Amino acid sequence: MIRCIAICLLGLWAVPASADRVKVEALYAQHCAACHGAEYEGGVGGSLVDGEWKHGSSDEDVYRSIAKGNVEMQMQAWEEVLSAGQIRSLVILLQEKEHQFREKQQKPPVPAAGEVTKTRMHDYRIETVVADGLKTPWAIAFLPDGRRLVTEKHGALRVIAADGALDPKPVEGTPEVTDHGQGGLMEVAIHPQFASNGWVYLGFADGTKETGPDGKEQTRSITAVARGRIRDHCWTDHEWIYRPDPMFRSRAGVHFGTRFVFRDGFLFFAIGERGGMMESQDLSRPTGKIFRLQDDGRVPADNPFADRPDAIAGIWSYGHRNPQGLAIDPRDGSIWSTEHGPRGGDELNRIRAGANYGWPVVTHGMNYDGSPMTAETTREGIEAAAAVWVPSLAVCGLDFLEGDVFPDWKHDLFSGGLVTEEVRRIRITDGRVVDQEVILKGIGRVRDVACAPDGTIHVLLNRPDRIVRLVPAR
Numbered sequence: 001m002i003r004c005i006a007i008c009l010l011g012l013w014a015v016p017a018s019a020d021r022v023k024v025e026a027l028y029a030q031h032c033a034a035c036h037g038a039e040y041e042g043g044v045g046g047s048l049v050d051g052e053w054k055h056g057s058s059d060e061d062v063y064r065s066i067a068k069g070n071v072e073m074q075m076q077a078w079e080e081v082l083s084a085g086q087i088r089s090l091v092i093l094l095q096e097k098e099h100q101f102r103e104k105q106q107k108p109p110v111p112a113a114g115e116v117t118k119t120r121m122h123d124y125r126i127e128t129v130v131a132d133g134l135k136t137p138w139a140i141a142f143l144p145d146g147r148r149l150v151t152e153k154h155g156a157l158r159v160i161a162a163d164g165a166l167d168p169k170p171v172e173g174t175p176e177v178t179d180h181g182q183g184g185l186m187e188v189a190i191h192p193q194f195a196s197n198g199w200v201y202l203g204f205a206d207g208t209k210e211t212g213p214d215g216k217e218q219t220r221s222i223t224a225v226a227r228g229r230i231r232d233h234c235w236t237d238h239e240w241i242y243r244p245d246p247m248f249r250s251r252a253g254v255h256f257g258t259r260f261v262f263r264d265g266f267l268f269f270a271i272g273e274r275g276g277m278m279e280s281q282d283l284s285r286p287t288g289k290i291f292r293l294q295d296d297g298r299v300p301a302d303n304p305f306a307d308r309p310d311a312i313a314g315i316w317s318y319g320h321r322n323p324q325g326l327a328i329d330p331r332d333g334s335i336w337s338t339e340h341g342p343r344g345g346d347e348l349n350r351i352r353a354g355a356n357y358g359w360p361v362v363t364h365g366m367n368y369d370g371s372p373m374t375a376e377t378t379r380e381g382i383e384a385a386a387a388v389w390v391p392s393l394a395v396c397g398l399d400f401l402e403g404d405v406f407p408d409w410k411h412d413l414f415s416g417g418l419v420t421e422e423v424r425r426i427r428i429t430d431g432r433v434v435d436q437e438v439i440l441k442g443i444g445r446v447r448d449v450a451c452a453p454d455g456t457i458h459v460l461l462n463r464p465d466r467i468v469r470l471v472p473a474r
């Protein structure tokens, strides 16, 4: 008992006033390492990275183990010393460490030219679509005649001929984009009736670049959507589909969102919260939202917030951080989105009209510096994610596979990861994630994954910048 009080007092004394700004690594070193090892390998207390959990491995279980402790075994109840947010950040840290430990033991599917890469259901080969000449390719769209359109972040729209040759000249006269931080020219998609109407949609950072009083360049921008047609290699018939009021432009260089899908004549697209966290919860701002508009930009009268005078009528769902994957399940028309979490907490969400996806009031992540954000991972009235990834993958690009080229993967969802340099296969059955597998790893940051009309899977890579595709190994 005396010992316990001593530990508790020591613990209390050791936590400074701004306790919640303490980095999680420091918390661990101070309070946990003595018994669980500096490398989490175990000591008096067990290993925290070997994947063996005596008291359960779920978020809630590990949280409870730390919060309530096991006094008989000399593991104190840390809720007496640490805030809920701090305990939550320790849970995230342990998940990160366990993941790293597991990664070291696995043999990831790293494809090499000319070789077969094996995965659980299909073996594939990788083919290079474009090896050179692209600078930060961001998104790809497939034209009915076999050509492909590719955006480059700095603002160029490129054309790949049906025979695979990259046109050295970008399409002329495309909208001016603000290339700043994570923003620039991002999404490209074609209208579902492109063959008859020729509309191409672009999503990009739109704003101004000015020289500030200090002589430094100042940029203000926000994600916008436009459409046009390409005639004789020129952008023509330009129309704005959604151009937010300039007052919403931000100097931040982060979280632009974008990505488009079409359903029933409507266009859905995302705008990230631009670093303005709480703006995601504010329906009078376009940031941190997924929109639904008619294909020409008009607001559908039956949008969920169309009748609310304080809301932007184009909003379909809110509480998003930075959605950069959007795809429609061809089996039932449901809309799925992946979004970047902070440190931990990337999400896959099923997007429903009017729903709140919780950022930043609930999250499975913490601040990048390892200080806690909140202990809340769920709340009444907030949509729970269909999948959460801790550590974050930096999810980017998302598509369902159609066609019969990879029959055992048909209708699976494929997601890219920038930081993890992976393509992840996700199986969804009856609206739930039932299986996941990393099918490609370690050949560059994956910016976009797109299933081509011929059933092959295109992967846009950054660093090195190129496009490859997965074809079945025969």
Ligand code: HEC
Pocket (backbone or CB within 6 Å): 028, 031, 032, 033, 034, 035, 036, 044, 045, 046, 048, 052, 053, 054, 055, 056, 062, 065, 066, 070, 073, 074, 075, 076, 078, 090
């Ligand atoms: C004085 C030694 C000691 C300290 C300090 C300590 N632990 Fe423990 N911990 C233990 C012991 C012993 C167990 C095993 C208890 C049991 O089996 O019920 C344990 C169990 C756990 C478990 C459950 C493991 C499982 O297999 O389910 C977790 C999680 C955990 N500790 C995390 C922490 C964290 C995080 C800290 C720092 C905030 C910490 N511990 C500090 C001794 C310690």
